[in-house]
Amino acid sequence: MYLNFNFFVTLKLLLCSTWNILILFFLMFLLGCKKDDPNPELKDKIYLDLVNQEAIELKKIEDSVAKIQEILKSLEKSKPQTGDIKRNTIKLHDFENIKIKQQQQLKMWRILKFERLKYVRKSRLALDEDSWNKTSEHEFEKYYAEKKLIRSKPYWDIKDRFKESGYKFDPTLLGEGIKTEEKK
Secondary structure, eight states, rough: OOHHHHHHHHHHHHHHHHHHHHHHHHHHHHOOOOOOOOOOOGHHHHHHHHHHHHHHHHHHHHHHHHHHHHHHHHHOOOTTTTHHHHHHHHHHHHHHHHHHHHHHHHHHHHHHHHHHHHHHHHHHHOOOOHHHHHHHHHHHHHHHHHHHHHOOSOOOOOOHHHHHHHHHOOTTTSSOOOOOOOOO
């Protein structure tokens, strides 16, 4: 009986102590705080696309290096005075130039990726969740539109436009000439 009474008295003293109440509030405060995401760039679509572009460029460089190795082997095996040496040397120089351009492109993707990383981390801290999502979506739409324009054909072909829209190309409707049927 005495042990039971001591237990309840001790429990009452622990719960009623001012320090315990302060510790309880402090723990509630710590548990209630929301931590910032340490890597907000992993949720950014533009950053992920830049990482993807970098990986594609690395793959292209690996393919170019493999192709250069093949050309070097064929250059060693080519017979003199057959023209193979000249053709393989020209191919080698062409692929080395392609590899240099791809390495420059890779550097560009890495720089863009790093700049986007800095921008995302800085702007994510300044904005709340909803405004960051809206801003991020708007930026991605602009980025995707620019990317689509850059990768599109530099010329305009009316036949391709008709095919894309699902219509049949008919030159007589555009005044190109009268359609004549050949008789058999």
